[in-house]
Amino acid sequence: MKNILIFFFFLAATISRAQDLQLNDREYFERQGVNILVFSNSFNGGFNDEKNSGIEIIHHGVRTVQGGAVRLNNTPEQWDLVPKMTSRNVNREQGSIEVGMRYDDYDFDSRVVVTARGKSVEIAVWLDKPVPEKLAGEAGFNLEFLPSQYWLKTFSMDGRLGRLPRYATSQTTTRPNSEKPRQFKGFKTYDDRGTGQFIDPLPIETGHKLQLATDAPDRLVSISSNDAELKLYDGRMLAQNGWFVVRSTLPAGRTGKVLTWTVEPHAIPGWIREPNIGFSQVGYIPNQPKVAVIELDKQDTPLASASLMRIEPDGTTTEAYRGDIQSWGPYFKYNYVKFDFTKVTEPGVYYIQYGDTRTNDFLIDSHVYDKITDATTDVWVPIHMNHMYVNEGYRTWHGEPFKEGYLQAPESDHFDLHRQGASTDTKYKPLELIPGLNIGGFFDAGDFDIETGSNISVVQNFIRTWELFHPERDETFVSQQQRYVDLHRPDGVPDVLQFIEHGTLNLVAQAEQIGHMASTLSNSVLDNYHHLGDAASITDGLHYDPSLKPYEVSADGKRSGTPDDLWAFTTRNPSLDFQAATMFAAASRALKGYNDELAARALTQSKRLMQEATDLMAHRQQRNDKRRQQRNGRGDLATNLQLYAATNEKSYLDEFLNQLWPALDRRLNGTIQTALDAVPYMDNDYRQRLRPYVERYAAYIDSLTVNNPYGVPIGLGNWAGGNQTLSFGTTVCFAHRYFPDIVRRDVVFHTADWLYGCHPYHNYSFVAVVGAARPKQVFYGNNRADFSFIPGNVAPGLLFRKPDHFENYDDWPFLWGQNEGTIAGNTQYIIFGSALKDIIENEE
Numbered sequence: 001m002k003n004i005l006i007f008f009f010f011l012a013a014t015i016s017r018a019q020d021l022q023l024n025d026r027e028y029f030e031r032q033g034v035n036i037l038v039f040s041n042s043f044n045g046g047f048n049d050e051k052n053s054g055i056e057i058i059h060h061g062v063r064t065v066q067g068g069a070v071r072l073n074n075t076p077e078q079w080d081l082v083p084k085m086t087s088r089n090v091n092r093e094q095g096s097i098e099v100g101m102r103y104d105d106y107d108f109d110s111r112v113v114v115t116a117r118g119k120s121v122e123i124a125v126w127l128d129k130p131v132p133e134k135l136a137g138e139a140g141f142n143l144e145f146l147p148s149q150y151w152l153k154t155f156s157m158d159g160r161l162g163r164l165p166r167y168a169t170s171q172t173t174t175r176p177n178s179e180k181p182r183q184f185k186g187f188k189t190y191d192d193r194g195t196g197q198f199i200d201p202l203p204i205e206t207g208h209k210l211q212l213a214t215d216a217p218d219r220l221v222s223i224s225s226n227d228a229e230l231k232l233y234d235g236r237m238l239a240q241n242g243w244f245v246v247r248s249t250l251p252a253g254r255t256g257k258v259l260t261w262t263v264e265p266h267a268i269p270g271w272i273r274e275p276n277i278g279f280s281q282v283g284y285i286p287n288q289p290k291v292a293v294i295e296l297d298k299q300d301t302p303l304a305s306a307s308l309m310r311i312e313p314d315g316t317t318t319e320a321y322r323g324d325i326q327s328w329g330p331y332f333k334y335n336y337v338k339f340d341f342t343k344v345t346e347p348g349v350y351y352i353q354y355g356d357t358r359t360n361d362f363l364i365d366s367h368v369y370d371k372i373t374d375a376t377t378d379v380w381v382p383i384h385m386n387h388m389y390v391n392e393g394y395r396t397w398h399g400e401p402f403k404e405g406y407l408q409a410p411e412s413d414h415f416d417l418h419r420q421g422a423s424t425d426t427k428y429k430p431l432e433l434i435p436g437l438n439i440g441g442f443f444d445a446g447d448f449d450i451e452t453g454s455n456i457s458v459v460q461n462f463i464r465t466w467e468l469f470h471p472e473r474d475e476t477f478v479s480q481q482q483r484y485v486d487l488h489r490p491d492g493v494p495d496v497l498q499f500i501e502h503g504t505l506n507l508v509a510q511a512e513q514i515g516h517m518a519s520t521l522s523n524s525v526l527d528n529y530h531h532l533g534d535a536a537s538i539t540d541g542l543h544y545d546p547s548l549k550p551y552e553v554s555a556d557g558k559r560s561g562t563p564d565d566l567w568a569f570t571t572r573n574p575s576l577d578f579q580a581a582t583m584f585a586a587a588s589r590a591l592k593g594y595n596d597e598l599a600a601r602a603l604t605q606s607k608r609l610m611q612e613a614t615d616l617m618a619h620r621q622q623r624n625d626k627r628r629q630q631r632n633g634r635g636d637l638a639t640n641l642q643l644y645a646a647t648n649e650k651s652y653l654d655e656f657l658n659q660l661w662p663a664l665d666r667r668l669n670g671t672i673q674t675a676l677d678a679v680p681y682m683d684n685d686y687r688q689r690l691r692p693y694v695e696r697y698a699a700y701i702d703s704l705t706v707n708n709p710y711g712v713p714i715g716l717g718n719w720a721g722g723n724q725t726l727s728f729g730t731t732v733c734f735a736h737r738y739f740p741d742i743v744r745r746d747v748v749f750h751t752a753d754w755l756y757g758c759h760p761y762h763n764y765s766f767v768a769v770v771g772a773a774r775p776k777q778v779f780y781g782n783n784r785a786d787f788s789f790i791p792g793n794v795a796p797g798l799l800f801r802k803p804d805h806f807e808n809y810d811d812w813p814f815l816w817g818q819n820e821g822t823i824a825g826n827t828q829y830i831i832f833g834s835a836l837k838d839i840i841e842n843e844e
């Protein structure tokens, strides 16, 4: 008996050690249910604080904590300064990771050392020099908690109980602007209304021992500190995308180990992540492959079989099919198996049963793809029409924005990554009104600027859709004269033609008024760039008059002293002019017979810009700018094809063919789409010569099913790879369309499956789409503060966090890299969806 007890004691000790946090091969601390990452993802300059960096915790499969770092604000916003990581050292012997951080703006260095201590980590901040005087009382150590996973949950601070609020309603104070740490590049995220004061949130609670989510074992985190006061804040007081923040300010005048926290994320004993059964939420047509990809915890043992259950019209269920589970293997942190139910072809309502896990239901029916683009064309696109009043039923999406027009941008380095050089390259003086630009065009994405490059792609995408598929669909009323759009109101004109017209109107105006293309028409001040709500309320609609005081309105009510007018960034870029010229040629062709006057204007600008851009580029090439030469070289391929299509001039065709074959040899994947686009204009010899390249592309498609469980290219960048996946899917559709004997029909469904739910993390459709049983609920659109979506939006999707985590939040819309749809991406989706529908319809 005694021996047995000793044995159990030994076993218990072993298990307990096994449950301690271990520093694993991927350089993070791990125990089942808890991953603590220490600067696996560092802050980067582009969009600043993307809520993706620093010390992060992935808690029972969800990344609920991030932003652990020395920060300069109680609740940092996107454009508050972020620290640069200067070093990262993993010390395996001590079980610790040390990170050096630096704020160049303040010549301020610090180090954070994270050390495993049983089930906790110790987080210590070290200083070799004291906190700079300017930052005393401002610099602190912060850790941020995801509001949607913590709101409504209970917490305890030194035994005092509270509940984390669903909405920001804590308290604030105001302080002089001079005390506010500098924001990125000196921009200001706020409009202080002339008070000279900024808002500073006050803590919800303070103390030395904090337990968050005491009522939720999967979210429970304990933080304690003997040497520092813990302060709990609500970052949403300043910005809707703020997180809950736990923070301790660093002591002034001290060096060495200045702050120590102990952080213990609770782990549910024996926790194993629920299987994620990926399948198409749109459903399947009877004669297509039907393969669910099941994502399993590494500790999970795969089952031998799964079932496809049918829901009968009387509500009863029957097992329609039972099949073996096939192993695929590990991919990053999870293990993957597949369930193939292709054999089931009978139309009906089905769900997948895998052990105790049951999916929601979905359709097998020959019409499941019929509506996949309708929400995008009927709702998302018209809502993004700029310079129009957009109505839907009882709801106004936005009034007419930017009535005061656009000013010539002065020299500037912009927050949305634009730049205006020292010369305006126009006849306008800085801040002079450029007339006529407030017409047409589409909002870029979750923001409201007109990105010229994207708008050119948008018009091209619509022209391609029109010329290839000729959609006569008319669900949108567009009156350019009234500047009014009404959704679900047919007006006798195909909507796609009206979208081509709307995009062209702005781009032609740019060419006519500026003389060349603006890089962008964008916000002049940061505090209206992050606008959420009606686009018509971003600016005051009055012309900016610097002779008036800010917020003052002139006696005639037409001018104001508020510098909110948008700017046109006009630094000349001949490549962009060349792209525009190409698009104008195609637009003039598409608009002929519908809007002849605009078609003629587009053609005039096409010819002029083409000539000028060619001269300018030749001039630059003479200066032997190799990099630019190469970039132009790539652009020329698609451009020459489009110009040949527009003009029928053989010189363009010759140039296209000259460039095409070496480009295909060099960069098959990046070139094959353009090669396929050319097929309708070419002879049979061209098709024959293209065949071996399509064969190589088919081999690439097959290689993807070995590369990952889903058979599509999966992006690992800081913006999820949705556009890459979409363009892959589009190319596969066109390759099948022209070479069905090489690229078989089955593979055109890989991208559809991925988009509509067969992907890691969860199984929701990435498209806010009509037809899907379970589309995503939240997107990063201009209504993101409402935790909502704009129908037809396509999310970038699966965001990769180093070293091994994919995620797509469906309860937190604010991470643009996973949830923001863009105008170029969503119009690309219309082409993909139209091409897929076309393949299916032509086989019926």
Ligand SMILES: [Ca+2]
Residues within 6 Å of the ligand: 416, 444, 445, 447, 448, 449, 451
């Ligand atoms: Ca933008």
Ligand SMILES: [Ca+2]
Residues within 6 Å of the ligand: 474, 475, 476, 477, 478, 490, 491, 492, 493, 494, 495, 498
């Ligand atoms: Ca219409």
Ligand SMILES: [Ca+2]
Residues within 6 Å of the ligand: 404, 539, 540, 541, 542, 543, 544, 560, 562, 563, 564, 565
């Ligand atoms: Ca104004």
